[in-house]
Amino acid sequence: MTAVAERARPGGVALSARVGRTAKLVGVWLIFATLALSTLYPLVFLALTALRSNADYASNPAGFPSAWTLQQVAHAFSQASMGRYAVNSLIVVSVAVAALVVISCLAAYALTLFEFPLRRTILVVVVAMMALPPTVLMIPIFKVVLDLGLLNKRIGLVLVYTSLNLPVSVYLLTSYMRSIPLELLSAARIDGAGPLRMLWSVVIPLVRPGLLTLVTLNFLWLWNELLFSVLILPDQNMRTIMVGISMTQGEFQTQIGVLAAGLLLSMIPPLLIFALFQRDLARGLAAGAVK
């Protein structure tokens, strides 16, 4: 049909525009639905597998359970020690994240808002350390931990986690602290605040989104960390949950349900953390992007 004929028909142009818009919407929804399904399916599969018997799984791996049971979950705790591994992870990661928050906060505060010799050099070193892959440091770190008598001790892994993640944490917080107006700190000084009081009463409340981003990201990274965990805590009773799950793959080869239950359990704390702080995380990441 010619353009003239189309214009001659009342509402012709408007109809084709509406059809185009609808087609675009359908296309977008299809893409996002596919992405959502591909993300959700493994989780659903995991949950279904954990809540059915091994025999039921063997008979119909991709289907729904014929009977629901918590037996696999119970075995995960009793036979595979997932509960103990989860507690180990919680202790190590929580202490490491707390240490990271305190040390990186103090370091970023000093590096951003105070003048002292070699300040810029230290900042450059911090950024450079971020570029080092952790695997490169594996052997020297192991040697140091061994020499300090911290092998097979949770505090050893805490120290390793803290030192490995300190550069990126310091860098993240310095970018937040740089955005604090200097007049605010001058006002606090005139009001009578010393350096630590300024940090506690003025700086920390203002960089709260950054701190919560730090907590969330570090928790997620350290919870899922495997390499140094295997290295520093080789003892079976000291294993973190990720190490426990990877070892379970060998020990409980035929008990796929126990493995699935362990994986589900390992996801709960990070999901909780993420659910609690997701708004601050999004805000924090967006603020970083705008800068």
Add this chain to the structure above:
Amino acid sequence: MGSIELHEVTKTYAGGTTAVDEVSLEIADGEFLVLVGPSGCGKSTLLRMIAGIETVTDGRILIGGDDATHAQPRDRDIAMVFQNYALYPHMTVAENLAFGLKLHKVAKPEIERRVADAMRMLRLSELEKRRPGQLSGGQRQRVAMGRAMVREPAAFLMDEPLSNLDAKLRVAMRAELARLHERLGVTTVYVTHDQVEAMTLGQRVAVLKNGVLQQVDTPQALYHRPANLFVAAFMGSPTINLVAVAVERDGLHFGGHLLPAPEGVELPYAEHLIVGIRPTDLELAELADPSWPRMSVRVEVVENLGAEMHVLFAVDAPPVDVESARDPQRASPGDERLLADEERSRFTARVAARRRVDVGDELELALDTRRLLFFDATTGAALRPRERSRAVVD
């Protein structure tokens, strides 16, 4: 005791830039002193040094008679109001006011009393639980003032506190500040780049240029007896009209005009002389004193302000370049002249809007020669004409 003394206070930065150059100043207890000057003249740096948030390279600062040169800000008994208010965004209005008092370990009942009094005085009581982000510019300004007031300091330091407000609110807040000072009687050092603010608020005004104190005096004295070209040009709105003149027996010659010398006055001598004529010293001839000399001009621009008009016209004489004036305290004779070579001077007359004046009109203006200001064209320093003695006249 809230007196402040500055003895040859100097601030030099690491790169060698001198922001404040041997400034000496005495501010009496209860006085409202304004530091004024163009951007970059060192007024804010000087204020920050008094506050203790900028270090002093040389010189001494005394507050209430005590040497505070190297004292911490918290030990100086001063409170500061910042240009951008610097309110703590995570605290409520009441918390902002109370914060400084808590840090100084003031008793809780006393904190509550002072905060309540300040909020009542500044009409902030209804805003007590709001955060700065929920306040308008004027409200934030009042909170910043309140935070300074509750400290009951020996001196207030204010760094362009009204510059972020719109014009109308600025005028209203200026009046409030003046009333507040009248009521509290606390020594106040106020920094501004706006000479109108300086003239209306200050009991005395200190004019700074490139870190050097040019003159400190009452607003009227600065206006009528400026120490040099820079002060004359900076103070007063519209800006003073400046022109180089040739002194002859019959008077002052410039741009085809002749001004007879004021009666009974011996004109100052300088190899090159500049005359300053305030726009307010020019009036429409028909409205002026008949004894005032007349000058015919061609109107180029008319700015009608209701009760008065600003009439701009050209004078056939090179314009005076005030920025090229040497520091009159350090100039040496025989230095090059100030004058630019091309173009004509633009004059402004502030006259009563009693009749219509249009662009292109030939206008007759009268000039009050008793108020002429004279400056040495080489140094920019003001020259005072002398009263001719009876013996000389007789």
